[in-house]
Amino acid sequence: MLKKATVIGLTGLALGVAPAVAGSIGNGETVALTMVGGGGLLSIGCMAIALATQDDEDDEAGYDRRGIYVALSGSYARENFSDAAVVNLVDGELREGLRGFRGTPVGDPDAFPNPIPPGDPGLYTFSFGDIDSDTFGISGRGGYRCHPYVSAELQFERLADFEGSISENDDITNQGIDPADIDTPRRFDLELESLVFTTNVKGYLLTGRYQPFILVGMGFMRMESKARDDGTLGTKPGLAPQASERTVDFALRFGGGVDFYLTENILVSAEASYLMPTGKLDNLDYYSLGLGLQYRF
Numbered sequence: 001m002l003k004k005a006t007v008i009g010l011t012g013l014a015l016g017v018a019p020a021v022a023g024s025i026g027n028g029e030t031v032a033l034t035m036v037g038g039g040g041l042l043s044i045g046c047m048a049i050a051l052a053t054q055d056d057e058d059d060e061a062g063y064d065r066r067g068i069y070v071a072l073s074g075s076y077a078r079e080n081f082s083d084a085a086v087v088n089l090v091d092g093e094l095r096e097g098l099r100g101f102r103g104t105p106v107g108d109p110d111a112f113p114n115p116i117p118p119g120d121p122g123l124y125t126f127s128f129g130d131i132d133s134d135t136f137g138i139s140g141r142g143g144y145r146c147h148p149y150v151s152a153e154l155q156f157e158r159l160a161d162f163e164g165s166i167s168e169n170d171d172i173t174n175q176g177i178d179p180a181d182i183d184t185p186r187r188f189d190l191e192l193e194s195l196v197f198t199t200n201v202k203g204y205l206l207t208g209r210y211q212p213f214i215l216v217g218m219g220f221m222r223m224e225s226k227a228r229d230d231g232t233l234g235t236k237p238g239l240a241p242q243a244s245e246r247t248v249d250f251a252l253r254f255g256g257g258v259d260f261y262l263t264e265n266i267l268v269s270a271e272a273s274y275l276m277p278t279g280k281l282d283n284l285d286y287y288s289l290g291l292g293l294q295y296r297f
Contacts, residue, residue, distance in 0.1 A: 033208065063261050064148035064207035065296075071269060073292020075137040077159050077194075085283035089225055089247060090166055090190070090275065131164035131192070139290050144200070151202045155217065155253075157288065161191040166244060166254060176251035188227040194286070195222045198253045209261045217253040221277040222246060223284060263281075267294045 137160055143153025167187040198219030205212045226244040255273025262268065271290045 001036045012103070045095075061264070062207075063209060063211065063264065064145075064204070065207065066145050066147070067297055068142070068144050069151075069153075069294055070142045071140065071292055071294035073139045073269065073271070073290040075139045075157055075159065076134065076289045077137060078134045078287045079131060079162050080285040080287060081131055081162075082283040086164075086166070086190075086192075089192075089245075089281070089284065090227065131162050131190070135160045135162050137194075139288075139292070141200075143200075145296075148207050149204045151204075153200050153202060154217075155196075155198050155200055157194075159194040159195045159196075159286075161193050161226075163191075164190045166190050191226040192284075193226070194225040195224075196251060196253075197218070198251065200253065204259075211259040211261075212256070213259065214256040215253070215271075216255075219251055219253070220248055221251040221275065221281055221284075222248045223277075223281055247280050249277055249281045251275055251277040251281070255288075257290075263295050267296070268292075268296050 079213040137158050139155065141155040143151050145151040165187055196219065198217035200215045200217030202213050202215040205214070217272045224244060224246045253273050253275050255271055257269060257271030260268045260270075269290075269292055271288075273290070274285065274287045275288060278283050
């Protein structure tokens with residue numbers, strides 16, 4: 001009993017502290033503190049369930065036994081971004097880095113090239129081009145099965161770039177720019193790179209060799225956006241050829257799947273989930289499919 005309580009306590013500590021480290025990596029102090037609170041409450045709840053339902057005799061066998069597990073899987077993700085959300089993401093520090101010197105204010109032909117002061121709303125905006133619909137990545141998790149039907153875990157998912165493009169708004173005459181100075185709106189290659197950490201509660205519907213499950217989690221997403229001049233118009237004076245920005249905010253995960261035990265320690269896990277970020281990353285949702293291996297200690 002004491003041994004199991006110690007193991008549960010250490011796992012709970014990991015579930016509570018690891019999100020803080022994850023939040024620090026994402027440069028989101030508020031997110032990190034909230035994740036600590038969420039992870040801490042999750043671990044306390046898991047420990048309480050385990051200790052309250054634990055038999056006096058050790059139960060070391062069976063597919064539904066309590067214990068620590070780790071898993072690694074490959075991910076396939078399909079974006080469900082809104083056009084406005086992509087433009088809003090770019091229309092911040094990334095925009096500041098891309099615009100540099102831009103255009104001639106109408107009525108002031110001697111002002112070209114015209115420097116745009118930092119913080120100025122600018123003489124142009126971006127219009128959305130397109131984003132590729134899918135990408136691949138990797139996911140890992142570690143957790144504790146505190147009840148035959150319940151486990152708590154920390155999950156990370158790292159996705160390669162969603163690639164696409166953005167362009168300057170075609171309606172330049174309404175932005176104080178002399179159309180004679182611009183033949184074609186400038187286009188930029190765009191890459192969106194995602195890193196997600198969530199603390200999840202996982203509920204099992206069956207406890208045999210096949211174990212379908214559902215899960216819900218909370219955490220944060222860090223989206224790194226990068227834009228580069230696509231080179232079709234050459235280099236314009238003062239315009240930065242590339243810029244990048246990192247944005248961090250809260251996220252929710254909903255999903256389900258099935259675990260299939262090859263042995264009592266090794267299993268194959270298939271999962272489908274939906275990731276919903278909020279705040280500055282609102283409407284940058286994506287679907288994720290994962291397939292991998294899990295090891296139970």
